[in-house]
Amino acid sequence: MTDPILSAFVDGNQVSIWRRDAQGKLFERRERAEWVAYLRAADVDEALARQLRSSRFTREFKVEGSWARLGFKDDYVRSQMCRTRGENTSFFDSKGVKTYEADVGAVRRWFTDTGATIEKPRRCYVDFEIDSRVPFSRKEDARVLSWAVVDDGETALVRVLAEETNGAEGDLLGELWELMEGYDQVLAWSGDGFDFPVWWARTDLLNLGVETRRLHYLDHLALFERMNKMSAESGDEKQSMKLHSIATAILGHGKDDFDASRTYESWAAKDPRLPKYNLKDAVLLREIEEKTGFGDLFNTIAEVCRVLPDSRGLLPTQQMDGYMLRLGQERGVRFPTKFYKEGLKPEQYEGAHVMEPEFRGIARGVHVADFASIYPSIILTWNMSPETWRDASPAGPVPEGLCRCPLTGHHFDNGAEGILPTALRDLMSKRQVWVEKKAELPPGTEAWHAAGRKSAAYKVVGLAFYGVVGSMFSRYFDKRVAESITQNGVWLLKSTIAAAAERSLRVGYGDTDAIFVDNVSDTEFAAFVAWCNAELFPAMLREAGCVRNEVKLAYEKKFRSLVIVAAKSYVGFWEHYKGKQAEAGAKPEIKGLAYKRGDAALLTRRLQGEMIDLIGKGHLRAEPYREALDRALRHVLNDQLPVEEIVIVKGISKPLHEYGKGGGDDDEKGTEPAHVRVARALRERGEHVGEGTRVEYFVADGSVSPQVVLPIDQYGDVDVDRFYYWEKQVYKPTQALLEAAFPDVDWKTGYERVRPPKARGRKARVLEGQLGFEASTPAAGACVVDLLESEEGVFEDIKAAVVRYPGTKQLVLHVRLASGALAVLDSRLRVSGSQRMLAEIYGLRLAARAATEAWEASLL
DNA sequence: AGCTTTGGCTAGCGGC
DNA sequence: GCCGCTAGCCAA
Numbered sequence: 001m002t003d004p005i006l007s008a009f010v011d012g013n014q015v016s017i018w019r020r021d022a023q024g025k026l027f028e029r030r031e032r033a034e035w036v037a038y039l040r041a042a043d044v045d046e047a048l049a050r051q052l053r054s055s056r057f058t059r060e061f062k063v064e065g066s067w068a069r070l071g072f073k074d075d076y077v078r079s080q081m082c083r084t085r086g087e088n089t090s091f092f093d094s095k096g097v098k099t100y101e102a103d104v105g106a107v108r109r110w111f112t113d114t115g116a117t118i119e120k121p122r123r124c125y126v127d128f129e130i131d132s133r134v135p136f137s138r139k140e141d142a143r144v145l146s147w148a149v150v151d152d153g154e155t156a157l158v159r160v161l162a163e164e165t166n167g168a169e170g171d172l173l174g175e176l177w178e179l180m181e182g183y184d185q186v187l188a189w190s191g192d193g194f195d196f197p198v199w200w201a202r203t204d205l206l207n208l209g210v211e212t213r214r215l216h217y218l219d220h221l222a223l224f225e226r227m228n229k230m231s232a233e234s235g236d237e238k239q240s241m242k243l244h245s246i247a248t249a250i251l252g253h254g255k256d257d258f259d260a261s262r263t264y265e266s267w268a269a270k271d272p273r274l275p276k277y278n279l280k281d282a283v284l285l286r287e288i289e290e291k292t293g294f295g296d297l298f299n300t301i302a303e304v305c306r307v308l309p310d311s312r313g314l315l316p317t318q319q320m321d322g323y324m325l326r327l328g329q330e331r332g333v334r335f336p337t338k339f340y341k342e343g344l345k346p347e348q349y350e351g352a353h354v355m356e357p358e359f360r361g362i363a364r365g366v367h368v369a370d371f372a373s374i375y376p377s378i379i380l381t382w383n384m385s386p387e388t389w390r391d392a393s394p395a396g397p398v399p400e401g402l403c404r405c406p407l408t409g410h411h412f413d414n415g416a417e418g419i420l421p422t423a424l425r426d427l428m429s430k431r432q433v434w435v436e437k438k439a440e441l442p443p444g445t446e447a448w449h450a451a452g453r454k455s456a457a458y459k460v461v462g463l464a465f466y467g468v469v470g471s472m473f474s475r476y477f478d479k480r481v482a483e484s485i486t487q488n489g490v491w492l493l494k495s496t497i498a499a500a501a502e503r504s505l506r507v508g509y510g511d512t513d514a515i516f517v518d519n520v521s522d523t524e525f526a527a528f529v530a531w532c533n534a535e536l537f538p539a540m541l542r543e544a545g546c547v548r549n550e551v552k553l554a555y556e557k558k559f560r561s562l563v564i565v566a567a568k569s570y571v572g573f574w575e576h577y578k579g580k581q582a583e584a585g586a587k588p589e590i591k592g593l594a595y596k597r598g599d600a601a602l603l604t605r606r607l608q609g610e611m612i613d614l615i616g617k618g619h620l621r622a623e624p625y626r627e628a629l630d631r632a633l634r635h636v637l638n639d640q641l642p643v644e645e646i647v648i649v650k651g652i653s654k655p656l657h658e659y660g661k662g663g664g665d666d667d668e669k670g671t672e673p674a675h676v677r678v679a680r681a682l683r684e685r686g687e688h689v690g691e692g693t694r695v696e697y698f699v700a701d702g703s704v705s706p707q708v709v710l711p712i713d714q715y716g717d718v719d720v721d722r723f724y725y726w727e728k729q730v731y732k733p734t735q736a737l738l739e740a741a742f743p744d745v746d747w748k749t750g751y752e753r754v755r756p757p758k759a760r761g762r763k764a765r766v767l768e769g770q771l772g773f774e775a776s777t778p779a780a781g782a783c784v785v786d787l788l789e790s791e792e793g794v795f796e797d798i799k800a801a802v803v804r805y806p807g808t809k810q811l812v813l814h815v816r817l818a819s820g821a822l823a824v825l826d827s828r829l830r831v832s833g834s835q836r837m838l839a840e841i842y843g844l845r846l847a848a849r850a851a852t853e854a855w856e857a858s859l860l
Numbered sequence: 861a862g863c864t865t866t867g868g869c870t871a872g873c874g875g876c
Numbered sequence: 877g878c879c880g881c882t883a884g885c886c887a888a
Contacts, residue, residue: 229886238885316864340862351866352888374888375865467864474864486866512867512888568868568887592869592886599885650884659883671873673883705873728871 004119006184007308009213010106013074017110018184018214019119026181026214034109035072036060037082037092037102038334044068048095057081067100067334078102083339100334103475104325111306112325118303121184121216123295124151125285126176128188128195129278132263136688139194140201143169145267146275147176148282151183152289158279161267170206177203177210185216185309187285187295189243192219192311193692216310218295220285221246226314227294234590235605238598239649240694247284250291256280293453300457304430316464317474323423323461324476333387333419338475347472349483352512353490355497357564359508362615362741363518366559366572367525369532370514371492373459375466376424377550378488381541385418386469386478398545406544407487410480414547420469420481424462431458489513492537492551499536503528509564514556522558529555559589563615565740568592573616588616594733602645603730607632611734615741622745625738629731629751636726637754646720647712648729650675652693656683674699674709682711699724703755723755 006026007018014030021027041063044052052061052070057080060071072078081091082102092099110116127148134142148158159175162168180186188195196217203212221241228237237249244254258277259266266274289295299309305322307313313322328335359366371377378384382403392399394409402411412418417425431454438451468474470482489512496515497507505528509516517525532553541549559572560582569592574582594600595608610628619625635641652675659676671677678697683689698715701708702724710718731751738747 312862315862317862320864349866354867354888464864467866470865471863473862482865514888566869591888594870597870597885653884670882673872675884707872733870 002114002116004117006119006121007214007216008107008110011213015106015110016213024182031110033075033106034113035075035078035106036104036109037070037072037078037337038100039068039070039092039097040100041066041068043097048097065332067332075106082337099337101325101475102337103339104321107308108321108325111322112329115326115329116306118306118309120299120303121309122151122182123185123187123289123299124149124155124180124183125187125220125282125289126191126195126199127278127281127285128198129260129263129267129274130198131267132261132265135686139198140205142198144172144198144202145263146278147172148275148279149176149179150279150282150286152286156279156283158275158282160275166206169202170208173199173203173206174208177208180215183215185218185299187218187220187223187289189220189281189285191217192222193690216308216313218298218309218314219311220288220295222311222314223294223298224288224292227292227297234609235594235596235598235600236602239647240696243281243284247288251284251287255284293449296450297453297457297460300454301461304427304457304461316468317471319461320465320468320474320476324419327419327423327426331419331422335475338473338477341473344472347479349470349479349486350490351486353493353510354512354567355507355510357509357567357570358506359516359518359562359564361563361743363508363562363564364560365575366508366516366518366562367520367522367555368514368516368557368559369496369525369529369553369555371489372552372554373428373462374489374492374513375485376428376462377552378485378492379424379466380421380550381546381548382484382488382544383412383414383418383421383548384481384484385412385420386476386481388413388415388418389478389480403541403545403547405484405488405491407491408480408484410484411545412484414545420465420476424465427458427462427465431455431462434458492540495536495540496532496553499532500528509567509570511568516562516564518562525558526555529553561615561618563737563741565593565736571612571615571737588612593737599648599650600733601648601725601729603632603636603641603725604733606645607730608734608737611737622742625742629734632730633726633751633754636730637722641720641722643712643715646698646715646725647696648675648698649694649696652676652679652689652691652695654691656680656689671706674707677706678709678711699729702728726754727752 003019005017005019009016010033011030013033015033017029017031019027019029044063049061049068052058057073057077058070059073060069062069072081082093082099084090084093092102104112128144129146130139130142130144132142143164144161146158146160148156150156157179159172161172186196196219200212203210221243224246225241237246239245248254256273256277258273260277263274298314301307301319302309302313305313305319306326307318307322312318324335327333382405390399390402390411390413392402392404392411394404398404399411401414403414404411434451434455438448438455441448441451466482466485469476469478469485471477493510493513493515497510500507500515500517504519505517505525506519507515508518517528520528533551537551537553538549541551557577558575560575562570562572564570571591571593572589574586574589576582590596590612593608593612595605595612597605607628610632611625614624614628650673656676656679659672660670672680675695675697679689679693679695682695689695696712697709698712698720699707700710700718700721702721707724708721735747735752738745
């Protein structure tokens with residue numbers, strides 16, 4: 001064993017290893033980088049052994065038990081000899097000798113061979129402000145104007161560039177690097193895409209001659225996204241991943257009000273708000289960490305898995321590699337070589353069982369039982385691992401010494417525990433230690449939180465291991481194992497559902513590892529769960545040949561009421577949870593509904609939230625729901641809608657040029673999705689749009705196809721299509737919820753369709769004559785008609801229709817423009833219409849505004 | 861230029 | 877209005 005280290009990186013043919021002495025002073029030790037491939041000793045004949053021993057490309061060949069360890073001169077040589085690229089068949093592939101772990105980097109090799117662990121890093125948070133005149137795509141060319149560094153203790157520093165010269169910038173960054181001597185890990189929001197590359201590029205350009213590779217660069221946003229997936233509540237905190245939004249959601253306060261697109265002007269004017277803003281950002285990072293503890297959690301995972309606590313270490317494949325390679329080393333097991341993207345053909349497999357929901361209306365007294373850590377428990381029970389798989393006939397009796405996965409017909413050896421089960425059991429038992437330790441500690445104390453984070457870390461890693469086995473990008477990929485894991489889950493769940501039905505329990509829903517039952521008492525249900533554990537599962541597992549049993553069904557909770565809208569979409573109000581009575585006003589459990597979706601407008605989430613509250617309060621008549629609906633409808637159609645209520649946010653998941661059908665010619669491409677069209681518009685005006693960008697937009701006209709969608713900052717110049725918002729965005733998801741809860745009530749009339757029929761020809765003229773009567777404010781109506789009739793040049797053939805909306809005093813005019821296009825004015829003379837008539841509409845708006853002002857003045 | 865999985869719902873879009 | 881398709885987000 002080796003002392004824990006702080007950091008390590010490859011430098012040529014050496015591994016640079018960093019530690020600190022008792023005083024905290026850094027020191028480096030260098031060791032030879034090992035570029036290794038393992039071969040099965042049985043695959044190496046005498047001639048090959050001689051060849052490998054004497055080759056000038058190798059520097060080590062030794063047989064250790066059933067494995068031969070082959071050390072190469074350098075990584076290039078190793079790659080040449082082990083990796084087949086296209087026509088270029090590698091030395092070992094041409095010989096038909098399979099290599100193991102031949103892609104493993106020298107740092108990973110070093111950790112694996114030495115068993116060294118990672119020490120808790122000294123953490124800090126950084127933020128840079130750079131010259132705003134340089135576009136994002138050339139950010140590395142932009143001068144650093146200021147930096148801020150904050151740590152978990154007292155340090156909170158900010159420094160500003162003294163003058164616009166390389167010398168001054170060198171001094172600025174030099175001071176930063178000096179400060180970094182005291183730290184090992186740096187967090188920056190979106191650091192991977194911005195702060196870090198800028199920092200490295202400027203350091204390089206200014207020839208500062210410092211070692212940049214020692215630090216662990218961790219993208220705080222990437223960290224947050226990965227960890228928060230498990231705990232995000234409503235859609236609010238998913239809408240934007242900008243620091244300001246996350247800070248506001250998590251901390252209740254955001255960034256300084258400062259125009260970050262004019263940092264240069266601010267710097268030139270020696271504006272003190274620049275450093276203040278800069279520092280505030282770094283402080284927010286520390287506060288987010290204080291609140292979430294995600295950084296501590298990840299550092300624990302890094303420790304457990306022996307990955308460096310940087311952005312790369314966030315990847316489950318890296319974590320599993322770190323853990324498994326070392327475990328394999330200890331047990332004399334080697335894993336296959338896996339070069340990046342070599343000979344990959346998609347290999348999909350069957351996943352979990354999801355039951356069609358059978359509850360109707362509001363279900364009462366619904367018990368939920370679920371399998372504890374279902375996939376890890378299955379892996380342990382069937383001793384599933386790539387090396388314990390056995391070839392045997394899926395029919396007939398289960399062969400002696402094996403166990404069978406009934407749905408896939410795969411077999412595993414019951415003998416010595418496989419390496420995957422060992423890893424999981426290790427993680428689960430280590431987790432148990434912290435679970436128990438936490439239970440002993442006083443709740444809320446730092447030690448209590450720390451124990452909780454450790455326990456969560458082990459759980460997260462354990463669950464991710466199944467996914468990695470199912471990932472064809474991983475060296476542990478084994479479709480037979482992965483599919484057998486999921487299908488054993490299907491077998492257990494379906495059998496449980498069938499057994500429940502036989503015993504007259506009504507199972508109304510089930511998904512992957514849980515069943516929902518509504519027609520029995522607590523004691524009856526508890527008895528059923530106990531019977532499953534004591535009788536059903538042991539019998540089933542015996543039949544399958546399993547000699548281990550880690551499968552456990554647990555009575556998790558009971559809903560006093562539950563509405564299932566569709567599979568994976570429901571809201572439930574707890575009666576009790578894990579034996580504890582729920583508090584009266586406890587928040588309901590909401591799954592899959594628009595309420596939880598980051599791509600739903602706030603109007604949508606809020607309306608659904610209101611309905612959920614009403615259901616929770618136990619209202620059974622339609623009136624209170626209708627009142628709220630009417631209020632919402634009036635609001636959507638009449639009121640000034642704040643931008644945050646109507647903005648729609650969707651992510652860009654791939655480079656923009658890859659969107660469009662079939663990837664054919666540009667002409668062949670179909671229309672792209674709405675948010676992609678907006679993304680293009682943003683890029684055209686010079687904004688940075690790439691993978692991961694969240695596009696904020698609104699729908700200006702949903703009545704045409706493709707829809708007219710605009711970047712959110714154009715809201716105000718152009719109004720939203722209020723009919724579209726109500727019908728498609730806002731009401732639809734709520735309608736689905738209400739119809740699920742009250743299937744016998746009519747939730748269509750008056751709400752489902754609110755868009756007026758298109759005005760045309762004579763009819764419109766007739767309606768125009770009624771303007772004075774229909775309008776809630778006759779003066780307004782008259783004013784508009786005057787306006788329209790006087791603007792002959794623009795509105796050659798005016799056909800105006802006045803339409804009232806149910807439950808509202810909404811007044812809408814449809815105006816046929818000279819071009820033949822149709823514009824829509826609402827009672828406040830705001831306009832919506834299709835994009836190609838925007839110019840015309842602008843003209844109309846200006847005129848309309850003048851008319852409104854004249855009308856308002858006349859009231860005085 | 862690095863990658864945890866499958867299942868399910870919903871919306872937009874184009875073609876029929 | 878239905879269907880096939882792409883796409884995003886969420887449940888497990």
